Amino acid sequence: MGALLLPLFLAAVAYGTWVVARFDILRALQGTRHVRATITAHQPIAGDGLLPVYTFTDRGRRIEVVGRPSREPAPPPLGTSELLLYPAKRPDMARTERTFPRAVIYIAMAAGVAVFGDLLFGWL
Secondary structure, X not given: OHHHHHHHHHHHHHHHHHHHHHHHHHHHHHOEEEEEEEEEEEEEOOOOOEEEEEEEEXXXXXXXXXXXXXXXXXXXXXXXXXXXXXXXXXXXXXEOOOXXXXXXXXXXXXXXXXXXXXXXXXXX
16 A cells, blocks of 8 residues: 555655746746736635736736735735746746745655655665
8 A cells, every 4th residue: 555655645746846846947948037017906815815916018918917815914005016027938927936935845845755755766
């Protein structure tokens, strides 16, 4: 039973890494664009929260992207300007940069692969 769980766990870690890393992989392959976006609306989410809706132009097109939840009780006010990053060919993936949480996720994923890979394959 344990021999079956380890490969499943490694597959789950690999999938989780892809979900987190796909944005960074696209940025590495396509280059990163920076844009100054303005909050033009708020979108309600389940519960009492609101997500900011950012608006900017990319190559003459008006782009709107929904921001991520914030830890603060209220989202930034309308008209607030923020710097967004996105892969050069994917303005729909624009978002604010959160370096520290992403680094923690990458370190945790690498630790999971190392520990369980060693248990399964005797890597270390």
